[in-house]
Amino acid sequence: MRTKIVAGNWKMNKTLAEAQSLTSEIIGMVADEVKGNVKVVLCTPFPYLHAVNNQLGNNNRIAVGAQNCSEHDWGAYTGETSAAMLAAMNIPYVIIGHSERRQYFGEDGALLAKKVDKALAQGLTPIFCCGEPLEIREKGTHEALVKQQVEESLFHLSAEGLQKVVIAYEPVWAIGTGKTASSQQAQDMHAVIRKHIASKYGAIAENISILYGGSVKSDNAKELFACADVDGGLVGGASLKSREFVEIVKAI
Ligand code: 13P
Numbered sequence: 137m138r139t140k141i142v143a144g145n146w147k148m149n150k151t152l153a154e155a156q157s158l159t160s161e162i163i164g165m166v167a168d169e170v171k172g173n174v175k176v177v178l179c180t181p182f183p184y185l186h187a188v189n190n191q192l193g194n195n196n197r198i199a200v201g202a203q204n205c206s207e208h209d210w211g212a213y214t215g216e217t218s219a220a221m222l223a224a225m226n227i228p229y230v231i232i233g234h235s236e237r238r239q240y241f242g243e244d245g246a247l248l249a250k251k252v253d254k255a256l257a258q259g260l261t262p263i264f265c266c267g268e269p270l271e272i273r274e275k276g277t278h279e280a281l282v283k284q285q286v287e288e289s290l291f292h293l294s295a296e297g298l299q300k301v302v303i304a305y306e307p308v309w310a311i312g313t314g315k316t317a318s319s320q321q322a323q324d325m326h327a328v329i330r331k332h333i334a335s336k337y338g339a340i341a342e343n344i345s346i347l348y349g350g351s352v353k354s355d356n357a358k359e360l361f362a363c364a365d366v367d368g369g370l371v372g373g374a375s376l377k378s379r380e381f382v383e384i385v386k387a388i
Pocket of ligand 1: 145234306310311312313314349350351352370371372373374
């Protein structure tokens with residue numbers, strides 16, 4: 137049975153005090169809502185990881201995650217944070233390859249493959265993002281592009297490695313736009329991704345959690361999460377408000 141995950145990507149938002157309030161509220165509200173095979177992940181800005189992780193303590197429902205990591209372990213890389221540093225701080229998750237990293241920081245498939253390797257080598261769970269921009273969707277080549285993104289950054293892994301990766305499909309045209317993919321569009325692409333993984337790795341494709349991201353809100357989460365191949369969500373804007381985020385968690 138695949139793990140269901142609702143991950144909040146806070147991006148570059150909140151002061152430390154606000155981050156701590158949001159975390160307390162989520163802890164308070166999620167306690168009774170999360171049952172069974174469900175995990176909640178809070179992907180905070182780097183400076184807040186330690187504080188939020190301490191706040192969570194031994195909470196076995198909610199975990200913290202980073203939003204990026206370096207492709208290097210240590211050294212003269214000013215401003216960077218390595219997977220080794222995150223692991224030493226007991227941070228279990230890291231987002232890799234978010235479209236904002238691809239778009240604004242020029243991260244490509246080969247670089248992301250290295251970041252995935254570093255995360256796995258340190259025992260972190262990468263949440264690997266893929267997804268097409270609007271012009272590609274309009275051209276009708278979105279399936280080919282997403283398959284290529286998955287292939288470029290994940291298909292060098294062993295079956296054992298791949299099984300530790302969580303994938304997030306985030307169509308770029310749905311991020312922060314209020315325009316969600318329809319549940320059919322999400323299901324179709326998730327099935328394409330799973331089939332593509334199965335073509336190389338066989339039955340283990342069934343064990344991989346594939347999350348949907350892009351304007352997930354409390355009023356559309358239920359329909360999206362009901363799709364057979366949608367195993368949860370990667371939530372941006374709506375993860376910054378405790379009540380809204382917990383409503384999304386409940387939808388799973
Ligand atoms: P929104 O939920 O704000 O559209 O952002 C999605 C996202 O980028 C999550 O990583």
